[in-house]
Amino acid sequence: EDEAYFSSYADYGIHGDMLKDRVRTESYRDCMYKNPEVFRGKVVLDVGCGTGILSMFAARAGASQVFAVDQAEIIYQAMGIIRENNLEDKITFIKGRLEDVTLPVEKVDIIMSEWMGYFLLFESMLDTVVVARDQFLAPGGKVYPDKCSVWLVGVADSELWQQAVGFWDDVYGFSMSCMKSGAVEDAHVEVVQADKVITEPCKVKDLDLNTCQLTDLEFTSNFTLRCCGDGELTSIVGYFNIGFEAGCSRQVHFSTSPSDPPTHWKQTVFHLETPIAVSDGMTIDGRIQVKKVIGDPRSLQVKIRVGLRSQMYQMR
Amino acid sequence: EDEAYFSSYADYGIHGDMLKDRVRTESYRDCMYKNPEVFRGKVVLDVGCGTGILSMFAARAGASQVFAVDQAEIIYQAMGIIRENNLEDKITFIKGRLEDVTLPVEKVDIIMSEWMGYFLLFESMLDTVVVARDQFLAPGGKVYPDKCSVWLVGVADSELWQQAVGFWDDVYGFSMSCMKSGAVEDAHVEVVQADKVITEPCKVKDLDLNTCQLTDLEFTSNFTLRCCGDGELTSIVGYFNIGFEAGCSRQVHFSTSPSDPPTHWKQTVFHLETPIAVSDGMTIDGRIQVKKVIGDPRSLQVKIRVGLRSQMYQMR
Numbered sequence: 001e002d003e004a005y006f007s008s009y010a011d012y013g014i015h016g017d018m019l020k021d022r023v024r025t026e027s028y029r030d031c032m033y034k035n036p037e038v039f040r041g042k043v044v045l046d047v048g049c050g051t052g053i054l055s056m057f058a059a060r061a062g063a064s065q066v067f068a069v070d071q072a073e074i075i076y077q078a079m080g081i082i083r084e085n086n087l088e089d090k091i092t093f094i095k096g097r098l099e100d101v102t103l104p105v106e107k108v109d110i111i112m113s114e115w116m117g118y119f120l121l122f123e124s125m126l127d128t129v130v131v132a133r134d135q136f137l138a139p140g141g142k143v144y145p146d147k148c149s150v151w152l153v154g155v156a157d158s159e160l161w162q163q164a165v166g167f168w169d170d171v172y173g174f175s176m177s178c179m180k181s182g183a184v185e186d187a188h189v190e191v192v193q194a195d196k197v198i199t200e201p202c203k204v205k206d207l208d209l210n211t212c213q214l215t216d217l218e219f220t221s222n223f224t225l226r227c228c229g230d231g232e233l234t235s236i237v238g239y240f241n242i243g244f245e246a247g248c249s250r251q252v253h254f255s256t257s258p259s260d261p262p263t264h265w266k267q268t269v270f271h272l273e274t275p276i277a278v279s280d281g282m283t284i285d286g287r288i289q290v291k292k293v294i295g296d297p298r299s300l301q302v303k304i305r306v307g308l309r310s311q312m313y314q315m316r
Numbered sequence: 317e318d319e320a321y322f323s324s325y326a327d328y329g330i331h332g333d334m335l336k337d338r339v340r341t342e343s344y345r346d347c348m349y350k351n352p353e354v355f356r357g358k359v360v361l362d363v364g365c366g367t368g369i370l371s372m373f374a375a376r377a378g379a380s381q382v383f384a385v386d387q388a389e390i391i392y393q394a395m396g397i398i399r400e401n402n403l404e405d406k407i408t409f410i411k412g413r414l415e416d417v418t419l420p421v422e423k424v425d426i427i428m429s430e431w432m433g434y435f436l437l438f439e440s441m442l443d444t445v446v447v448a449r450d451q452f453l454a455p456g457g458k459v460y461p462d463k464c465s466v467w468l469v470g471v472a473d474s475e476l477w478q479q480a481v482g483f484w485d486d487v488y489g490f491s492m493s494c495m496k497s498g499a500v501e502d503a504h505v506e507v508v509q510a511d512k513v514i515t516e517p518c519k520v521k522d523l524d525l526n527t528c529q530l531t532d533l534e535f536t537s538n539f540t541l542r543c544c545g546d547g548e549l550t551s552i553v554g555y556f557n558i559g560f561e562a563g564c565s566r567q568v569h570f571s572t573s574p575s576d577p578p579t580h581w582k583q584t585v586f587h588l589e590t591p592i593a594v595s596d597g598m599t600i601d602g603r604i605q606v607k608k609v610i611g612d613p614r615s616l617q618v619k620i621r622v623g624l625r626s627q628m629y630q631m632r
Contacts, residue, residue, distance in 0.1 A: 012499040016480070019487055029488060056490050080494035164332070171335055172345060174372050178396035183328040 015051050021264040023254050031244035031252045032061035039063050047113035047132045052078035054112045059090040066091045069098050098128045107138035118189050119268040120150050120240035122315045143209040147243035154199030154225045154233050161234035187313045188269040192258040199225035220289045227282040232275040238268040270313050331367050337580040339570050347560035347568040348377035355379050363429035363448045368394035370428045375406040382407045385414050414444045423454035434505050435584040436466050436556035438631045459525040463559035470515030470541045470549050477550035503629045504585040508574040515541035534607050541600040548591040554584040586629050
């Protein structure tokens with residue numbers, strides 16, 4: 001009976017944290033509220049609707065009908081939220097995997113989704129959005145956000161590196177050095193201070209949601225990082241930029257770079273096992289390879305070569 | 317082949333965070349280093365050894381033999397760590413569930429374990445330590461830590477409450493009030509600032525590891541919180557105190573209260589659905605009930621009555 005007392009598990013904290021991320025949520029809002037001509041009278045599909053916030057923005061921006069799909073229990077809360085806001089006539093919920101559901105319409109004009117994971121692609125729903133587009137988007141329809149890019153930048157943050165890697169050399173008087181290689185393999189999601197950046201950023205991947213394919217999740221790219229200071233390069237930091245562009249007279253953009261206000265995505269830190277001394281004007285050549293983990297399609301592994309040294313990373 | 321490249325998953329980050337918690341780790345260290353007469357020549361069992369840090373402290377404090385048990389993959393790293401520190405002759409690792417393993421000795425003199433979870437008992441290994449004690453501890457042997465207590469204190473933190481509960485009333489212009497009851501049910505692990513405390517603390521549970529029973533995990537206790545200021549009581553905050561006492565000439569204690577330096581356990585915050593106005597000198601009577609969740613023995617649910625209002629909480 002106590003079990004039944006509890007509301008179905010709906011990850012209140014996680015949804016709260018995402019909603020409280022103003023950079024994220026206001027970008028979606030601004031895209032819709034500032035471009036009402038794009039949304040007025042349109043049929044919108046919200047992929048992974050969560051609490052329904054994007055569906056409500058779309059309805060308020062003038063969409064004639066919104067279909068909101070989520071397979072998680074939170075959708076039952078979203079149904080209550082929509083009633084609270086008297087939007088039941090505009091927004092229809094469908095619980096299930098996007099890949100399995102049937103919509104009451106054959107095609108939609110616009111697909112909205114907040115599918116991005118850490119480092120854009122970790123545990124992301126990009127696959128699902130691409131499936132939704134290919135199955136449900138009318139010719140000439142639009143996916144938002146559409147312009148996404150992945151960037152790397154070099155960082156000299158000896159404190160962050162020491163906490164994650166150097167720490168293991170002396171733990172209360174004992175050596176735990178054998179932990180270092182495993183600790184380096186873990187990509188860290190952390191807020192990197194802008195003043196630790198020691199290179200120009202370099203773009204390693206462009207993704208246009210209106211045209212990309214499932215295979216775009218895996219990619220290999222060479223990169224060159226141009227140093228803008230002297231110091232010890234301790235880590236390569238990954239982040240992404242997002243744009244709401246296609247057909248919008250007032251485009252909206254945000255960045256998860258260390259130089260921009262932090263978001264719940266923070267940055268993704270790939271520590272070097274051994275820091276590299278760098279100097280102003282020097283360039284560092286490298287290569288990044290991003291692959292799915294066999295047997296765990298939502299996970300990714302990343303191989304980064306910096307100079308002559310290669311390192312595998314994963315997010316767990 | 318890439319799969320094989322990675323070290324076995326060993327939760328480097330979590331073990332790092334626990335080791336970096338100096339309040340926690342130095343308390344264990346101090347108990348052993350400052351009471352060498354307790355440990356010299358003794359046989360020690362380390363329950364849930366992780367990286368092996370407690371086993372190494374015990375060996376350095378003079379234990380003749382340490383048996384270190386863990387069922388997690390981290391034990392393979394611990395084996396490497398012990399070799400790095402030339403302690404293979406003192407420390408023997410046994411991988412498996414404590415409840416299933418056979419030790420090379422019939423009884424041990426001392427059981428060391430860092431078994432504590434959030435709010436002491438959430439997801440804790442207390443059951444396992446009690447089983448280890450009943451099965452392996454020699455008559456007159458000791459368990460460390462041994463003196464544990466659970467405390468409640470009242471807090472007036474409208475900002476924390478607003479973030480977790482009030483937030484849902486207006487989310488970018490939409491009402492999500494139906495999320496509030498679910499949001500209140502989630503106990504929050506957060507660092508509470510000492511200056512938000514608005515009542516005296518009240519102890520609701522004493523546990524002596526040398527005598528407690530499995531049934532002690534579930535308890536009911538009345539409490540009285542005496543207000544030491546005027547304000548709005550927004551939340552009941554739970555924390556625990558730990559003592560290394562039995563037979564120690566130099567006892568060691570630490571507390572996870574809001575008035576002490578924060579640990580990785582932080583505090584556990586139980587928000588009230590509706591804050592209560594309180595004034596200096598007033599007393600608040602209540603009752604707390606802690607029960608296991610059927611089907612998930614590591615989880616607990618907590619029912620707290622404050623005045624006339626009862627609220628169920630769970631940690632997820």
